[in-house]
Amino acid sequence: MRHSCLIRVGPATFRIGCDWPGPVEKLRRMYRAYPAPPSTIPDYTIFLEAVRPWRRYIRPSMAIKADFMLPDAAPVSLNHGLLAAEMAMNLQMALGWRRHLLLHASSVEKDGRALIMTGMSGSGKSTLSAMLGERGWRFMGDEFALLDLADGSVHPFPRPVSLKDGAIAAMEAEVDESRFGPRMLNTPKGDIRHMSPNIVAIEDMQKPARPALLLFPRFGFESAIRPLGKAEIFVRLTQASTNYVAMGETGFAALTRFVEDVPARAIDYRNGEEAISLVDELWSEMAR
Amino acid sequence: MVGNGAVKAARLLVTALRDPATTENLAASRWTALITAARAESLIGTLACRLEGKTVPDTVRAILGEARVHADHGHLLAHWEASEAARTLAPLDIRTVLMKGTAYLAAGLSASLGRSIGDLDIMVAKDRLDDAESALLGAGWEWVKPDPYDDAYYRRWMHELPPLIHRTRDRMIDVHHTILPLTARPTPDAHAMLADAVRLESGLYVFQPVDMICHAVAHFMADGDLAGGLRNLWDIDRLLREFAERSGFWSALAARARMHGLHMPLERTLRLARHIYHTPVDTMLAGRARSTDRLYIRLLLARNGWGQETRKLLRLGFYMRSHILRMSPSMLARHLWIKWRKD
Numbered sequence: 001m002r003h004s005c006l007i008r009v010g011p012a013t014f015r016i017g018c019d020w021p022g023p024v025e026k027l028r029r030m031y032r033a034y035p036a037p038p039s040t041i042p043d044y045t046i047f048l049e050a051v052r053p054w055r056r057y058i059r060p061s062m063a064i065k066a067d068f069m070l071p072d073a074a075p076v077s078l079n080h081g082l083l084a085a086e087m088a089m090n091l092q093m094a095l096g097w098r099r100h101l102l103l104h105a106s107s108v109e110k111d112g113r114a115l116i117m118t119g120m121s122g123s124g125k126s127t128l129s130a131m132l133g134e135r136g137w138r139f140m141g142d143e144f145a146l147l148d149l150a151d152g153s154v155h156p157f158p159r160p161v162s163l164k165d166g167a168i169a170a171m172e173a174e175v176d177e178s179r180f181g182p183r184m185l186n187t188p189k190g191d192i193r194h195m196s197p198n199i200v201a202i203e204d205m206q207k208p209a210r211p212a213l214l215l216f217p218r219f220g221f222e223s224a225i226r227p228l229g230k231a232e233i234f235v236r237l238t239q240a241s242t243n244y245v246a247m248g249e250t251g252f253a254a255l256t257r258f259v260e261d262v263p264a265r266a267i268d269y270r271n272g273e274e275a276i277s278l279v280d281e282l283w284s285e286m287a288r
Numbered sequence: 289m290v291g292n293g294a295v296k297a298a299r300l301l302v303t304a305l306r307d308p309a310t311t312e313n314l315a316a317s318r319w320t321a322l323i324t325a326a327r328a329e330s331l332i333g334t335l336a337c338r339l340e341g342k343t344v345p346d347t348v349r350a351i352l353g354e355a356r357v358h359a360d361h362g363h364l365l366a367h368w369e370a371s372e373a374a375r376t377l378a379p380l381d382i383r384t385v386l387m388k389g390t391a392y393l394a395a396g397l398s399a400s401l402g403r404s405i406g407d408l409d410i411m412v413a414k415d416r417l418d419d420a421e422s423a424l425l426g427a428g429w430e431w432v433k434p435d436p437y438d439d440a441y442y443r444r445w446m447h448e449l450p451p452l453i454h455r456t457r458d459r460m461i462d463v464h465h466t467i468l469p470l471t472a473r474p475t476p477d478a479h480a481m482l483a484d485a486v487r488l489e490s491g492l493y494v495f496q497p498v499d500m501i502c503h504a505v506a507h508f509m510a511d512g513d514l515a516g517g518l519r520n521l522w523d524i525d526r527l528l529r530e531f532a533e534r535s536g537f538w539s540a541l542a543a544r545a546r547m548h549g550l551h552m553p554l555e556r557t558l559r560l561a562r563h564i565y566h567t568p569v570d571t572m573l574a575g576r577a578r579s580t581d582r583l584y585i586r587l588l589l590a591r592n593g594w595g596q597e598t599r600k601l602l603r604l605g606f607y608m609r610s611h612i613l614r615m616s617p618s619m620l621a622r623h624l625w626i627k628w629r630k631d
Contacts, residue, residue: 015320017594039345039346039347040317040320041316041320041345041351042320042347043347045320045324045327045594047594047595047596049596065596067327096354096358097354098354098358099350099353246357246358246361247357248360248364
């Protein structure tokens with residue numbers, strides 16, 4: 001492997017190797033504010049290699065290889081190297097991580113208390129966490145919330161936010177250009193641009209928070225707030241967890257406690273401002 | 289540059305498995321290579337069990353702990369799948385004879401400690417294969433490969449049914465009726481293996497020890513390019529160490545291997561196990577080292593610190609050899625032609 005770097009996000013360290021210099025340079029730039037890992041032994045290894053030896057030079061195409069892989073993952077164009085690395089890091093967590101209960105959720109923190117947002121892709125949870133992270137909240141992550149198996153707290157996993165399509169312009173209007181990665185157009189996931197979290201989020205990336213409110217946001221519907229039964233919340237969260245089944249009884253205990261303790265609501269919204277006012281309202285009324 | 293791609297990671301792995309004490313004072317870059325190779329060879333859970341109680345760096349402890357969680361969960365699922373298969377086949381008076389990982393686990397053998405277990409492999413008598421197939425299809429298993437050529441190929445030439453996957457549990461089952469493809473030269477006596485299978489308390493069956501070794505050897509050698517070879521050989525090392533304590537074991541093994549036509553592969557496997565894992569083997573049975581043993585050893589250890597396979601040319605050679613062993617030249621040509629056209 002000719003080019004490589006070590007990246008630490010929250011509790012996990014990734015070693016990323018690549019046949020080309022470009023993707024590693026972009027990663028280094030994207031993660032330049034992140035502190036060096038405490039150990040040089042990575043939790044997971046990822047390498048982006050040419051699909052065939054000659055494809056390093058001719059029509060470059062990279063295969064994503066890693067400790068944990070999906071069978072038949074499609075190769076990626078060299079221009080989308082940063083996306084490939086980010087996807088691979090997510091995959092290592094989704095398939096490999098067994099030290100917390102992993103929720104596919106975004107989270108932000110205020111006064112030591114965390115707001116967790118979960119929902120389908122397209123619900124806006126990622127963009128919402130990025131916006132709140134610029135407006136007085138500490139950004140904890142847009143992809144995974146790590147639920148502590150012993151004490152029930154939420155640990156951050158603040159990777160750069162992966163902004164899609166319309167959300168890119170919305171965040172570009174608010175955040176300094178230096179925190180953005182390259183624009184990647186027409187990726188399999190649409191247009192993508194990564195945005196590095198602000199320095200507070202990075203400096204506090206080892207600091208957990210007590211979960212205080214859980215929201216299920218839904219974008220594109222008239223503004224509304226709906227209560228949910230505990231059973232529905234529980235089932236939705238099992239679907240949002242990548243390792244709930246694998247964690248067995250420990251996972252069940254952690255999730256049950258979470259559902260018992262944390263108040264939850266579903267919210268619908270049509271734009272970012274509407275969502276933020278709903279969040280503010282519910283946070284002051286309900287947050288534990 | 290972090291880590292060292294050139295380090296002989298597979299060698300670190302077999303040394304650590306063989307003699308866990310050698311990991312004391314391992315440098316960080318070597319730990320990285322060791323863990324990456326162990327994951328790539330599906331031996332990380334095994335390594336975690338071997339290093340239990342040893343002093344290791346904090347990060348390594350967390351990684352190995354995680355590997356144990358993965359392995360334990362895999363074992364739970366393996367037990368479950370085995371009992372589901374047995375529940376489906378028992379009403380038809382078909383014995384569920386477990387093979388490979390699930391067999392070691394169900395029989396409580398040390399080969400199962402931390403072992404990764406994927407698909408469920410079972411053997412069913414050839415004359416009950418149709419009944420077993422329809423029972424499994426009725427109980428929620430479905431075909432994985434709907435391709436007509438693959439399906440016909442499996443049925444005509446393979447030692448197992450085309451793989452089935454369970455609709456809701458998403459787990460695969462391989463139903464074997466013998467242990468090697470019908471196109472291979474040795475023709476092991478599957479009937480004898482089934483007849484002499486041992487009943488466990490759970491009502492499940494496993495092969496008797498010598499057959500278990502014979503199957504492990506056939507599996508290890510038949511998978512032409514030795515994919516997963518270090519794991520398969522580790523199984524054999526553990527089984528031999530555990531069974532060799534029984535009196536008359538080696539002569540029984542030799543006789544059984546001869547009966548199955550697996551004498552030569554067994555000899556070579558014993559030599560490779562002795563070389564790589566220092567397995568105590570019967571010297572007479574292992575026979576004289578052959579110059580080609582070196583090629584096998586080189587291929588088994590062809591893995592770098594990034595988890596990548598190395599020695600591509602040697603691997604290709606073994607791959608071609610495996611197809612030649614499995615098929616006659618004209619059949620091979622036809623098979624590859626159909627496969628290439630499809631790709």
